[in-house]
Amino acid sequence: MxxxxxEIIRDKDQMRRWSRAMRAQGKTIGLVPTMGYLHEGxxxxxxxxxxHADVLAVSIYVNPGQFxxxxxxxxxxxxxxxxxxxxxQIPGGVDVVxxxxxxxxxxxxxxxxxxxxNGAVKSGGGETVSCLEDKGVGHETWVRVERLEKGMCxxxxxxxxxxxxxxxxxxxxxxxxxxxxxxKKDYQQWRIIQRMVRDLDFSVRVxxxxxxxxxxxxxxxxxxxxxxxxxxxxxxSISKSLSEARSSAGKxxxxxxxxxxxxxxxxxxxGGRVDYAEIVDQESLExxxxxxxxxxxxxxxxxxxxxxxxxxxxxI
Numbered sequence: 622m623x624x625x626x627x628e629i630i631r632d633k634d635q636m637r638r639w640s641r642a643m644r645a646q647g648k649t650i651g652l653v654p655t656m657g658y659l660h661e662g663x664x665x666x667x668x669x670x671x672x673h674a675d676v677l678a679v680s681i682y683v684n685p686g687q688f689x690x691x692x693x694x695x696x697x698x699x700x701x702x703x704x705x706x707x708x709x710q711i712p713g714g715v716d717v718v719x720x721x722x723x724x725x726x727x728x729x730x731x732x733x734x735x736x737x738x739n740g741a742v743k744s745g746g747g748e749t750v751s752c753l754e755d756k757g758v759g760h761e762t763w764v765r766v767e768r769l770e771k772g773m774c775x776x777x778x779x780x781x782x783x784x785x786x787x788x789x790x791x792x793x794x795x796x797x798x799x800x801x802x803x804x805k806k807d808y809q810q811w812r813i814i815q816r817m818v819r820d821l822d823f824s825v826r827v828x829x830x831x832x833x834x835x836x837x838x839x840x841x842x843x844x845x846x847x848x849x850x851x852x853x854x855x856x857x858s859i860s861k862s863l864s865e866a867r868s869s870a871g872k873x874x875x876x877x878x879x880x881x882x883x884x885x886x887x888x889x890x891x892g893g894r895v896d897y898a899e900i901v902d903q904e905s906l907e908x909x910x911x912x913x914x915x916x917x918x919x920x921x922x923x924x925x926x927x928x929x930x931x932x933x934x935x936x937i
Contacts, residue, residue, distance in 0.1 A: 625714025687784025858891035
C-alpha cells in the first residue's frame with residue numbers, strides 16, 4: 622500500500638471545516654488525541670481507530686493546562702517531523718494531523734488585567750495551579766470530573782485531570798469526532814473521559830485500547846526515553862510485580878492489602894519510589910478490600926526523575 626502523508630491543520634476553524642466537510646460526505650470521523658513523540662503504543666491506538674471510522678484525525682498538542690509549574694512541560698519530548706514520518710508509514714494512514722500552536726490563544730486575552738486576575742489563581746499551597754495559569758493567558762473555564770479525578774494520579778497531580786478533561790472537551794468541540802480512542806495505560810484518564818462524555822452528552826464514542834508493551838514488558842511511554850539503561854532495567858519491576866499479583870489473585874489470593882504489599886516491596890527493592898499502588902473497581906475506581914469483581918491494579922512509581930504509570934486488569 623502506498624504511503625499516505627496526512628494533511629496538517631493548525632487552525633481551529635479550518636479543522637472544524639474539514640470535519641464538517643467529511644460529515645457532509647457521509648463519512649464518520651475518528652480522533653486519536655496525543656501529545657506527540659509517537660511510539661508503537663500510539664500507533665496501536667491509530668490502528669484501532671481506523672476500524673471504527675472512515676476518516677481519521679490525530680491531534681498532536683502538548684497541553685499546558687495539565688502540567689503544574691513544577692512538572693516536566695518544558696522537558697516533554699518532541700519530534701514533530703519524526704511523528705509525521707511514522708504516521709505516513711501506518712497502513713491506511715492518517716487523514717489529518719491537527720497540530721495547533723496554542724489552543725488557549727483567544728486573541729487579546731493576554732492583556733495586563735487578564736494577567737493580573739489569572740496570576741491570582743492559587744492553590745491551597747499558595748502556588749499557581751497550572752503552567753497555563755502561570756502564564757496568565759486569561760483562560761478560566763475548566764471541566765471537572767469531580768469524584769473520579771480525586772484518587773491515584775489525582776492525589777499527586779491535582780491539576781492534571783482538570784487539564785485533560787478541559788483540553789479533550791476542546792478537541793471534541795473542534796474536531797467533532799464520532800469516535801475517539803484512548804490508551805488503557807492511562808486507565809484513570811480513560812475512565813474520566815468516558816464519564817465526562819456520558820455526563821455532558823458529547824456525541825462521541827470513547828474506546829479504550831489495550832496497553833502496548835516493550836518486548837521485556839515495560840509499558841510503552843514517551844517518558845521511557847528519559848530513563849537511563851539502569852533505571853529502565855529496574856523499572857521492569859512494575860510490570861513483573863503486577864503480573865505476579867494478577868497470577869496470585871487467579872490462584873485465590875484475593876486480599877488486596879497483601880497483593881499491594883507484594884507490588885510495593887518489589888518496586889522498592891528495585892530502587893523505585895512508589896507514588897501509589899491501588900486496586901480499584903474498573904468503572905467506579907473505588908478501592909476494594911478483596912478481589913471479588915473485575916478490578917484494575919494501578920501503579921505509579923518514580924525511577925530517577927521519571928514517573929511511570931502502569932496497570933493490569935484482573936478479571937476473576
